[in-house]
Amino acid sequence: MAGPTPMGISRDGQEGGRKPSFFGGSEVGAAYVLLLPMLVLFGCAVVYPLVETVVLSFTDMRGMAAGKWVGLKNYGTLFADPNFRAALSTTIVWTLVVTALSVGIGWGLAIVCSLAPRATLVFRVMFFAAYGVAETVSGFIWLGIFRPDTSGLVNAVLAGIGLGDWTTAWLGNVSTALWCLMAAYAWTQVGLPLMTCFASIQTIPKTLFEAAYIDGARSASIMRYIVLPLSMPGLRVAIFINLLNALRAFDMIFVLTGGGPVRSTETIGYFMFRESMLQFKLGYGAAATVVLLVAVVVISIPAIIKRTAEAT
Amino acid sequence: MSVVLPTFVESAIPVLDAIIKVDIGSFLLMDREEASHRGRNLNMNMSGSQKRPARLSSALFVALATTSTALVTTLGGALAAPKGELVVVNWLGGSELATMQAFEKAFTEKYPEVTIKEIPITWSGDARGAIRTTLMGGEKVDILINTWPSFRQELVENGVLRPLDDVWTAKGWDDKLTKSWRDLGSVDGKVYGIPYNYGDRSGLWYRVDTLKTAGIETPPATWDELLATFPKLKANGVTPYIVPGKFWAHAEVFETLLIRTAGADASRKLGAHEIAWNSDIVKTTLKKWREMLDAGCCADVATMLGTDWDNASDIVLKDAKGGFFLLGMWINNRAEENYGLKPGVDYGLVQFPALGLGHDADSSVDAKEFNAVTSGQNPEAADAFLDFAISAEGSAIFAKAGLASPSKATDSSLYGPVIRASNDVVAKADVVFVLGDRLPAELGDEYRTQLQKFLQDPSDANIDRVTDALEAKAKELY
Helix, strand or coil, X not given: CCCECCCCEECCCCECCCCCCCCCCCHHHHHHHHHHHHHHHHHXXXXXXXXXXXXXXXXXXXXXXXXXXXXXXXXXXXHHCHHHXXXXXXXXXXXXXXXXXXXXXXXXXXXXXXXXXXXXXXXXXXXXXXXXXXXHHHHHHHHHHCCCCCCCHHHHHHHHCCCHHHCXXXXXXXXXXXXXXXXXXXXXXXXXXXXXXXXXXXCCCHHHHHHHHHCCCCHHHHHHXXXXXXXXXXXXXXXXXXXXXXXXXXXHHHHHCCCCCCCCCCCHHHHHHHHHHHCCEHHHHHHHHHHHHHHHHHHHHHHHHHHHHHHC | CCCCCCHHHHHHHHHHHHHHHHHHXXXXXXCHHHHHHHHHHXXXXXXXXXXXXXXXXXXXXXXXXXHHHHHHHHHHXXXXXXXXXXXXXXXXXXXXXXXXXXXHHHHHHHCCCEEEEEEECCCCCCHHHHHHHHHHCCCCCCEEEECCHHHHHHHHHCCCECCCHHHHHHHCHHHCCCHHHHHHCEECCEECEEXXXXXXXXXXXXXXXXXXXXXXXXXXXXXXXXXXXXXXXXXXXXXXXXXXXXXXXXXXXHHHHHHHHHCHXXXXXXXCCCCCCCCHHHHHHHHHHHHHHHCCCCCCHHHHHXXXXXXXXXXXXXXXXXXXXXXXXXXXXXXXXXXCCCECCCEEXXXXXXXXXXCCCCEEEEEEEEEEECCXXXXXXXXXXXXXXXXXXXXXXXXXXXXXXXXXXXXXXXXXXXXXHHHHHHHXXXXXXXXXXXXXXXXXXXXHHHHHHHXXXXXXXXXXXXXXXXXXXXXXXX
């Protein structure tokens, strides 16, 4: 039983001689019909809340009281708010350091794993598993590691090796809390760069390495001129995803420090939560959300345009 | 719902039912003019002999009518017994959640025609955010558990809560709760909150063996005695006083010192911003706290800011590495259930030492209450639930779980020694609700952050900065 299918392909797999008729004779129409359920879901789950958030950011809604339209006032207040400015600079440091750390370590581990792929399978799985663990769960693991007393792993190790004077409340100390948080968060994010870079490195032909050795290239040169450029596709994906993840990070900060001590680990993501859910300034919190959204879009759009252009 | 009636009443029901249907029913069916007219005609047309049996029958009628009315009321009450679904927003966790569920189970056993649907709230940081989301999301809720007076105020202002004055009168709750509890649950003179448990928040928790090992036979009763314990405890490798400054629990120290320094009334006024945050009262309180810090009470500032209330509890009561900490009565349950300690034997609670400034009997308390929500579909069941909470039967469930009930109907023999001692103190004290829970959320958050800043630098100059910042925030909000 052969005949044209909706997409104009006959049931026996051959191109039909005429355009489909099931969706009104148009491929574009068919495409829209097929997309419709997804578009409806996307509209309800993403677009509508997004629009609502933007509208909310122009009101002074607090708690359960209905908000009044205040125009751009929230945005003006936001950029004059020293806490927001501090959160903004913390976010920049946090995003750059976490991305650099996680991608750098992931790339380094990918190279190590590439030297003996089979032998490192267990370690690769272990590193990637951390990526699969919920951030909140990871947060509680790190909470135990950084406990202020000597039952915390870090302090216990320091005390054990005779560095008892170095023990401190890592998450209660303004000068160490952010760095501890960044280390903990980077650990959870290493898995993805490891896998993407490992996959890229695996695609490098062995003949290139052989040729390089024969030409007398040293390890550093091989890294710089062969491994780095040829693992760039995996590296680019990892940087892009980890950058966005870092920008949106919340769970780990919430569990480990709650933005403290004294707001020293507060990123925009946490600032938004504090203003909306602890201080109940929903309009103001929404304005911070929109700023974060703009940052994510600004970072994402060029990458998406580039990838789309490459694909077409 | 089954109601047990005496046998004679049960046998009279069909008779009375018939009378009600025939006599009263036909009488009620007449309009007022017709009834009056018929009555006149009856009297006018009767002779004296005829009137006697008529009087008798009238007397019988009145007696039967009275009895039947009483029965109708009884039966009506039985018929109006709560039934259907009761929706409860429950954000409690741990042992408190278990207690609440035991209470709900007991309620449904008493009212088997009621089923309870819990809306469990998952939250972190502050449950109010999640409760708001639930209420604003259109959930039909009958009962809400609340512990923040400022939140109650907000809900009332937005028409979320149902006033309970009429129910209070109808159910005779004056017999169960004192006027001060009624006032504590009221907003603008109307009652909205029915408290079901409360706790002393001005007491220091300690472990008996920790103090004994350090040569401290009795817990400190005065400020000087408290300061004198610090070197003894430190000499034993114990941090004398644990300040859990990570999120909010460090504020308890400030609030108790404020009450001891300036009294419960000052705390009330500060909460209402009738006293400025940069007034001498607040500064003196912070300087008193500094005296403790200078006396070596506590760990370094990083440790204080890295310690949460549960860590403090573990350090003092489980690990015996801390001398004292100040927190609410839920610690009692934690000590018994989680650490397996015996109240009064292994651990104790002592009121924060006297400063001798005339406010040593004042105390800070917290309370949990039930609110009836206007969106609820089952107000009868909600009212019965509230009534059950302060009944002897209901309050016993909380008492057995180590939670003090404000109800006068509670059997006080159910309390353990720690709760009993704290109740005695609170009963004699001028009590005020926890300050942090009375403040607008925005100020409450700023208040805790500024107290962390104080802990970082307790100098006079920083006390000025901290109090000025709080006053500036308060001025924005009041």
